[in-house]
Amino acid sequence: MEEEVEKEPLGVRLKYYTTLTLGTTACLSSFVFMFLIPWILDPSISTLMANFDPEPVVCMTVQSDQRRGIKNCSWSSCKQGCTVDQYECDQIYVNYMHLPFDKYDASNFDNEDNLWVGVGVPVFVNIKACGYPPTINCSIFGDMHGRENGIFPCYYSRVDANMVITQYDWNTEVSNIIIALLVPNILCGLSLGIVSYWWYPGCQKRRCQYQIPPDQEDVSSNQQDGDDDDEDDDEDDENDEGEGYDKDSTGRRQEGDMKNKKQEEEKDRDTSIYLPEE
Template identity: 45%
Template sequence: MTSKPSFTLLSLAETAKFYTSLCLGTTAFVSVFAFLFLIPFVVDPSITSLMADYDTEPVTCVATNHVYAEGISNCSWASCREGCTREATRCHQIHVNYSRVPFRKYNKDKIVHWEVTNTRFLINTEGCGYPPSVNCSQFAKQYGYNTAGTPFPCYYSRMYPEFVVSRYSWDDTLRNLVLSLAIPNLLFIASVGLLSYWYCPGCGRSCQKYMHHFPDK
C-alpha cells in the first residue's frame, strides 16, 4: 500500500516530462521556421536599411513627377507595393527633388538648393510592405497626384544619395533586427539544450567537466 503514492507521483512526473518535451520540441521546430520566415521580411530589410545609413533627421523633399502605370512591363519599379513577394501589375512611380536642409528649418520664402533632383521616391527601403502598415493608395494621395511642388519631410541615404524614403526610424529598425534575431534563436537554444540535458546523458557529463568544483571545507 505504501508504494502506490510513489508510483502515482512517478507517473505524473513522467507524464509532465513527456508533455513538456513535446512542447519544447514544437517550440524548437517553430523557432526554426519563424527565423527562416523573418530573414526576408525583417532581418534582410533591417540590415539593408542600417547599411544605407539614412539621415535620422527628415530633410526637405518635393515631388516632381507621379506616374500611375499598369502591366508588368510598365512596372519595372514602384514607389509602393502591397506585397513584397509578387510582381507588381499596377504601380505608382513618384520622383522627387530633395535638399539636405532639415524640414524643420525649411523656409518657403527662401530659395532651396536641391542636392539631388528627379530621383526615385520609395515608401521604405524595399519599396513594399503589407497592409495595414502599407497602403499604397493613401501613399500616392499623400505624396503624388496634385501634391507636386508641396514640400514634405523625407529621409535620404548618406551611403547611397539617390535613395530617398518616406519612413525611417533607426531605433525601430535596430529593435526589429535584434528581436527577430534573438527571440527565435534563444527559444531554439533553450529548447534543444533542455531536451539534450534530459535525453542525452553524455551531454550532461560533458558539461560537468567544464564546471569549476570548489574543494570541500
Template identity: 40%
Template sequence: MGAQEDDPGSLKSSRSSKLNVGSGILPVVEIESLVEKAKFYTSLCLGTTAILAVFGFLFLVPFVIEPAITTILSDFTPIPVACVVTGHVYAEGLRNCSWSSCREGCTSAALRCHQIKVNYTKASYEEVIAKPLERHWDVADTKFFVNTEGCGYPPRVNCSEFAKKFGYRNMGKIFPCYYSRTNPETVVARYSWDDNLKHLVLALTVPVVLFGVSLGVLCFWYCPPMSKTCSSPGRNLLEKYDRKEDILEEDGFEGEEEEY
C-alpha cells in the same frame, strides 16, 4: 455456505492493497506517473517550439533581417530633409512597372504601381520651412519609395493612401523625407534608426533563444549529464519502458502459474 466463506487469496490481496495504501507506495507511483506524463508533454512542446523557431528564423531572414541590414548599410540621414514631388505616374502591367515607389507585398511582382519622383535638398526640413524663399534642390528627379524596402503589407503599408498623400493634388508641397548617404539617389518617406535596430535585434535573438533553451532542456533531460555523453552506455529513454514482448511473456507466465 461457499458464498459466505472468504477466499484466502482475496483476503491476502485486500491486505496487500491496504498495506500499500497505508505505506504510501501507491501515491508515490501515481506521482511518478504524473511526472512522466508532464515531462512527456513538456518535451513535446519544447520540440515543437524548437522546430517553429527554426522556421520562424528562416521566415524572418528575407522579411526583417535582410531589409534591416540593407537599411543600416544605406546609412540614411537621421534628420529629415525637405522633399517635393516632381512627377507621379500610375502604371499597370508588368512591363510598365519596372520599379515602384510602393508595392503591397514584397515577394510578388508589381502589376500596378505608383512611380513617384522627387527633388530634395540636404538641408533639414525645419531649416527649409523656416526660410521658404532660400530653396535649393541638391538632387532632382530621383526615385521616391515608401520605405527602405519599397514594399510592405497592410495596414502598415497602403499604396493608395501613400499615393494620395504625396502624389495627385499634393504634388509641389514640401514634406520631410530621408535620403541615403551611401546612395544619394535613394529617398524614402519613412525611416527610424531605433525601430530598425529593434526589429533586427528581436529577429535575431528571439528565435535563437527559443531554439537554444528548448534544445538545452531536452538535452539535459535525455542526455546523461556532465561526465556522461549521449553515446556512452547507460539507461536511455527506450530502456526505461518494458518492451511489448517482455510484457506478453510475463503475462503468459503468470497465466500459466494461475492455471497450475
C-alpha cells in the same frame, strides 16, 4: 473482467508532454527565423548600410506616374506585398535639398534650382519599396506623396545620393535586428538544451544507473554461476597439474639418488685391495 491498464506516473506524462512542447517550439523557432531573414533582417541591415541621414529634409514631388501592366511596372514607389506581381504602380520623382524639414517655412520658401541637391530622384516608402497593411498602405502613400509640387519630409542616403525614402528610424531598425536574431534563436537553444539534458545520458552521468530487467536477472545470474564454476575447474586443474609435476619430480630425484649410491658402491669394490694371507 478485463485487466485495468496501468496509468503512467504524473511525472512521466508531464515529462513527455513538456518534451513534445519544447521540440515543437524549437522547430517553429527555426522556421520563424528563416522567414524573418527576408522580411526583417535583410531590409533592416540594408537600411543601416545605406547610412541615411537621421534628420529628415525637404522633398518636393516633381512627377508622378500611375502605370498599369507588369511590363510598365518595373519598379514602384510603394508595392503592396513584397512577393506579389505588380499590375498597378505609382512611380514618384522628387527633388530634395539639405534643408532640415523642421526649418521649412512655406511663406519664406525659395524654390530655386540651385538649392536642390537631388533632382528627379525616385522616392520609395522604404529601402525595399514594399510593405503590408496596416503598417504601410500604398493607396494612402500615393495620395500623400503623388501630388505635384507637394512638400513632405524625406531621408536621403549618404552612400547613394539617388536613394530617398519617406520612412526611417535608426532605433527601430536596430531593435528589429536584435529581436529577429535573439528571440527565435534563444527559444530554439533553450528548448534543445532542456530536451538534451533530460534525455541524453551524457548530460547526467551521475543519474545514469542502468538496471537489469526482472526477466533477465535469472539468465544473468546463471551466466555468472557458470563462469564461477569454470573458474573453479580451471583452478583445480591447475592444482592437479602442479601436484602431478611435484610427484614426478620427487620420483625422479629418488631414482637419481639410488643410481648415485650404486655407482659409489661399485667404485669402492673396484678400488679395494686384497692382501695375501700369511
